Each structure stands twice: as C-alpha cells, then as structure tokens.
Amino acid sequence: MTVVRISDDALALACGADAVAAAFAAAGCTVERTSSWGMHWLEPLVEIDGQGFGPASPVDVAQILAGTSPTAIGAIAAHPFLARQQRLTFARAGRTRPLSLEDYAATGGWAGLHRARALGPALVVGEVIASGLRGRGGAGFPAGIKWQTVAGAPGARKYVVCNADEGDSGTFADRMLMEGDPFQLIEGMAIAAHATGSQRGYIYVRSEYPQAIAKLNAAIELSRGLVAPFALEVRVGAGAYVCGEETSLLNSLEGKRGEVRAKPPLPALEGLFGCPTVVNNVLTLAAVPHILREGGAEAYAALGMGRSKGTMPIQLAGNIRHGGLFETAFGISLGELVNEIGGGTASGRPVKAVQVGGPLGAYVPPAQFDLPFDYEAFAAADALIGHAGVVVFDDSADMGRMARFAMEFCAAESCGKCTPCRIGSTRGVELIDRIRRGGGQADPVGALPQMHNAPKAARTLEEDLALLEDLCETMQYGSLCALGGFTPYPVRSALRHWPEDFRKRKSGA
C-alpha cells in the first residue's frame, strides 16, 4: 500500500492539507501526518517514497498516484532550498511524525538528556557556555551564563520558563518547532531543569497558536515519565503582544496584568513567584539537545561568525516567492537570503525593503543587502536580528505608512507601565500624520492650556521632523523594555532610507 506523507503543521492546514490527506485516504493510501519541511510555497506538500509533489490539491491526487502530476518537484531532500541549509534545530522537520515517541527516539531523541544526566549539572552548564549558544528570542544573551546564574542562585524552588509567545510578524519558527518537534523542546527544557536544579517548567504559548497548544499538551502527556521528576505545563497567553517580554510574561504566568517589571532584579535571581527562573525562547531550548549530545557543543561553536555561534532558523516571510524556514549558520548575507534563496518578491516587482526582527526591527534597503546575519554586524548597522524573521516588501510599499504602523502597533500593545512607550507611541502616530500632511500644522495637544512649555505656534516640517527624532530618542533610551525601546528602529530606518515616503501626497493616503 502506498504511504503518503503530508504535514499537519498549521500552515499546511491553512493551505488545505486536510482535504488533500482525505483525498489520498479515499484513494486507498495510508496517510502519515508529519511535520513540515518548511518550504511554504509548496504546501500542501505531498511525499511519496521521498518524492515531493506540491502545492497539491485534492484534484491532483489521481495524477500524483499515476506519476504524471505537474506538481512533481523530485526528491524533497535534494531540493536546493533544503540542500543549502544546515539544519540542527530543525533536523527532523518534514522527516518525523510530531507526536511519535518512536520517531523521536529513532532520530537521536533523548540522547542529550541521557548524557546531561550522566554529566551532572555543572558540566552541562559548562557545555552550553562552550557552545556559544545565545538567546534566540532577540536579546542574544548567552544562554549558559543565564543558566549558571540560576544554578548558583539560592532558593529551594526554581523554574524553567519557555517563552513561546511568538508575536512578531514574520516569525513562525517557534510555531513550527512546537507543532513539528515538540519532544525536542521538552527535552531541552528537561536539560535546563537538570542543569539549574529546577523542578517545574512552564511553556507560555500565545492563544493565536491553537495547533501548537494541542500538540504540546499531547507531547507533555506522552513524555511525562521520561522527563520526571521535572513536571511541565502549558500556559496559554491572552492576546497581549507585550507578554513576549520576559518579565511581562512572568507577571502573566503569575496571573497578573502583563506589565513589564523593572530590571534588576534579573529573572534569573527573582523570576516566577520571586524564585530563580530560566526564561528562554523556544529556539534556544530546542537547540540544547543537539548541543548536549557527544561532541555537540564543539560542533555548534564551530559554526557561525564572530560571537554569533551555531545556526539560526531564519524565517523568510512577507512578499517573497520562496517563503519558509531556512536554518543556516550565522554569517549568511541578507541579499543571499532574499534574492537567491527566497527568489525575490512573490509579486515579481523589485524589492524595496526588508524588515528583519519583527515589528520592532529596522527596515533595511537593498543597498545594505551585504549585511551578514550576525548580532554584532546588525547592531552596528542600527538594525536587529531579533527572532530572525525577514519580511520582504516590494516597491509598492509606502514606508511612511509602515513607520506610522510601527507607532500605532506600539500604542495598541503597550503595557502602559512606562510613559515613553505609552504616550510616546500615540504622539508618534499624530506626529507622523502631521508630517505626512506636509507639516506646518498646529499640534492640538501642544495647544492645550496645561502644556505650558509647548510652543503655541505651528511647527514647520523641519521642526516636526526634528521632534520625531527627539521622540524616537526618548522612547529608545527611556522605555522600560524593547517594545517602546525598539519601536524607533522601524521609524528611524524608514525615515532615513525613504524620506520621500514621508512627504505630502497629492491624493489619498
């Protein structure tokens, strides 16, 4: 009987994978639901004996089985998009059934945890430090140092918290990992717990990811005995973007408003319920099982460039022809990712900008496409890697509008605790609107009687632009967390590279 493999990842489902699977079952095939290979433009991607067909719809089933389908792409594993990658965290993507303990164990699963238990906590922390693994959530803090701090912190109770509140637009690697390889995340958390002496773990998943929540719950149930005495639980977010910030996430887990906490104290010392807590992103924790395997740390540290070690699961998104998951060693250039691997825009028009690192990341023009994927190189160019989402825009994008959207998004999602973010974002929207209307208009807020120090006369366009720069500086340096602190990145980069998009338009927008 023909065995047909089709992903049950949310993206495959959103593209109609269930209907395709049902059609193959109706044709008498055995259908296995696997994780996604990450070639999203080909989903639903059908695999029969290693050969791929995609994007497939139910009407293609007869032709695929007859071997005459024009959707054939040849051997999947040899596809150039996959052959150019270096997959460690996503080594199982497309190859295993997400909830099969048998598949997981057969592909090296639990080897890292077994070795970690044999090594003992101190040596485990040492290996994670040696690997050079840095937090994949955006801040890039060395994971091993954080673990060392938690391990050394006094406290009878300690926690491992996985930040799976992947709210950045253009990112989906956490989702794919949780839906496609949940045991790897669980193993990574169990290793972190062993290394730091933690008894309980929480995975905080956003409510926008129902499939990931279901898969994690099932996987936790199946692997309960394997990770014991470490106990794990999924907690579901409630639609607040700011809860991706670690201290806000901890407040949310405690049942409070998701407001950011001032640091110090660091969560590693006083985190969840005041106890020492490891807070790591999904991709950070999922990289750990590989690192803890025999020779894994050295192999990991040998990859990458500068202080950015190992591999990064990069997410190609937005207006891109070949979107999906591309895991590779640090150092690859942005141009290579967008033009060679991604195939340029889906619309066929020229690339105007890419936003790297989510809603708080800078817009990068094609002139800077030689920028290598490296935390320090991006920082030097006033940009951030963040969670490594790359969103491509074609030349129809209005960057003035995108800058306004950045402020609008910050205003909608601000937790409200600090003033630069809460009020600055709203003032930013108003200010960008005035600039885009040509400037020279009075500021209604400045005209209020209680605004003693504000100029009452209308500002010129140049003065408004200077005010926007001032506002961005205040937000960047005065905000408590990255939401208000990084919103200036998209705004300033748009203003710097596409000033014409902020000029008055003749009609509309």
Next chain:
Amino acid sequence: MPDLDQIFDRHAGREGPLLPILHDVQEAFGCVSPEAERAIAQALNLSRAEVHGVVSFYHDFTAQPDPRPAVQLCRAEACQARGVEALVAAAQAAAGTSVRLSTVYCLGLCSSGPAARVGDRVHARLDEAALVRLIEDAR
C-alpha cells in the same frame, strides 16, 4: 450552563490560576462579566480591582458576550506586505453586522498571507474572493 465552581475546582492547587480560570470562563460564558469577576476575586482571595485589571488588560477577555461568529484577519507587517489592506473594505462589507471581524497581529503564517482564523481553523493565501467566502461561510 457550566458552573463557576466547577471551573474553580478544575484549577485548584494550580500556581497562578487566574489566567487559566479566565480562559475557561470566557469560553463557557462568552465573556467575563462583572458578576464573574466578583466570584473569581472571592475564590482566589483577590480584590475585584485586581481581577478587573487583569481582565481588561488582555485582548482575549471581553466584558460582554458577542454571540456573532468571529473572523480574525491578520493585518501585521508580513500580511500587509502581501496585500491584506486591499482586502479590508470587502471583508468589512461581507461581515456587515452579522460577523465580528477583528484584527489580529500575526497568526504565524507569514510566508503565505493574507491569513485569517475562524475558531481554531486557520486559512492562508487569501484573496478577496476567498476571504469574502470565508466570512460568508462563518455566518
């Protein structure tokens, strides 16, 4: 009608039980009403202000029930880059007053937008016709 006490029992002994309880209440009653806030505050030994503060902070909790079918349309950057804004007028027209059309910032389908969510089902690669059909089918 499910009982609030049953929901409290379900989460007894849990650390930080407020959010899981609120999710269950929202699911069971379609909202977290002022009466429910009062009962939750009592059960968890919190002030009503503390509970209300949490309820009003998160987008997922509402004070009033809305029995209309809900369609969430992603309008974050990646879907904007793929043209979602051009679909909004048609989507609003199709939704009218009988479907609750709301904006969500990111469903994690960023390579294949525009994307929408109806219940626990997600939909990608939407064009105007597909989105309008999705909204009409949700009614």
